[in-house]
Amino acid sequence: DLHNKTYHPMLELRKRRVWEDNLHRINKHNAEATIGHHSYTLRANHLADMVRNNAYISYILRANHLADMVRNNAYISYTSGAMTARQYVRQMVKLTKSRRRRIGDNLVGGVNYQQLDIPEELDWRKKGFVTRSLNQLDCGSCYAFSIVTAIEGQLFKQTGQYTELSPQQIVDCSTTMGNYGCSGGSLRNTLRYLERSGGLMTASEYPYTAKQSRCRFRVNETVVHITSWAVLPARDEKALQVAIATMGPVAASINASPHTFQLYHTGVYDDPSCSSDSVNHAVVVVGYTKDVWILKNWWSDKWGEDGYMRLARHKNQCGITNYAAYSIL
Template structure:
């Protein structure tokens, strides 16, 4: 039996914005309209109505001001990470929060009987200073959940894939769409959102998960089409790691593999993150609203994989400060037994 981790500028106005050297902390005077057109081309962005484009243009301007100020602070050594005009640069905070952060709450109390066996074991102390599963060959595509609030499905499926890789050395792409379509029976809400706990409970109940190629992702909720005979990984049980225990997460990532976690992705700095070690004191650990996977760690940081495509962060990843429960990274982490 395997034990696997689961778990605007307005038209005609000029403004100071950051050009291609923005992430370096340098800015130049340019026409906002020209830069906005560049952004649209780079991100294949199209708007149905003039009003929608004007609204996005305004958000673009406001976000660029934030980026420029922040990256100047980075250049002066006042912060450890940079921002950039990524795929969310034309979104207001409200649009970003409502469109992409849809993780439902996982109740720790309801999972008390599922405490991970790794807790209290000798494995807790036997961990390296750094580890990156990508360096061992676990490199998966920069997935994009698109407009579907399916972070919970991507996180659990990716974490299981990591465990399969650890055991076999092979990357077996698992179905995120199955979880989106079928886990509504256990409290998830398709593209409206879901929780890690509900997803784990569903997979235990249904027994397994199909391959991506047999049940491909379409970024919308559909009728459940799970075929038991096509299941390739069976889930028999699952466990959680202690709340706010980053050492337990480090041990699990080392000895079991990539771990699914919940996190607070609300801050504007998270929305516009580019690279470096994310360390925003305004990123509260009091609540979480997004799910990601811990793919590794360094001495002072975690390495997380996100589901917003390669144009967000460090080619789809983020490094985040370790040891202070930054953004609530240790609030809820879990793994499956398969």
């Protein structure tokens, strides 16, 4: 009832057992956190009724380009009620692979960017860039949400006003550049599409439906135009910090596969099992402190700290610096 979920009678008992098993793991983890064994806690959120290897999670995690290096791009089919947590996340985290990188010479390609005078801590939310909670639902559209939110942040940086833009436009219309709608997409392909399409419409004019439909883009209704874009040097935390400070929020790839990531509640996420070797999801980095990246996710405000995560810095945790990109308006 808490998460407004109903099940077929044949699945009710199975889902309850899964939820109880996950609740046991959550309670065990949180008990260990209280005595200092973990720097973060977990919560029985709306993903807690999924078994640990779940097709639905596999589906929403299809962001194949997120990593420029995703090891396995396979699309996982699933059947209702038989999904593991990993499969469910893969459904949301569908980032597709990109084999090319374009480095932003004006920002991080030059030899002097290490000497740039940037703040030690920065949180764009504290500067007024506060966006509403977003939920990608049963659609592998993280690539669209990440790029759109990063552009919203840059627009806010320039104008001081927040304009909600349309991820649905990207889901519907960027297939011409190699994206797959709700079956996944890539940061690079999304930026290529926006550079050539003529701009982005607002979310009110082109609302999110969590399913791919006919492209309804109207160039005369765009409110922002992309003139160029670039990808940061791989695994370079200083470059990411510089980009956030000078450009605004930055879209980035991440490994969202660990069960602890999916059930994250609060604290600094620092799970040793969250490998940096491969990534499968896209988020936006909205700020940083001396030891933490501040991320916005698309799994509703029931996940994390009202939809945000604090991620440990200085170790490329979960591959957060493997593939990060920004646009120029």
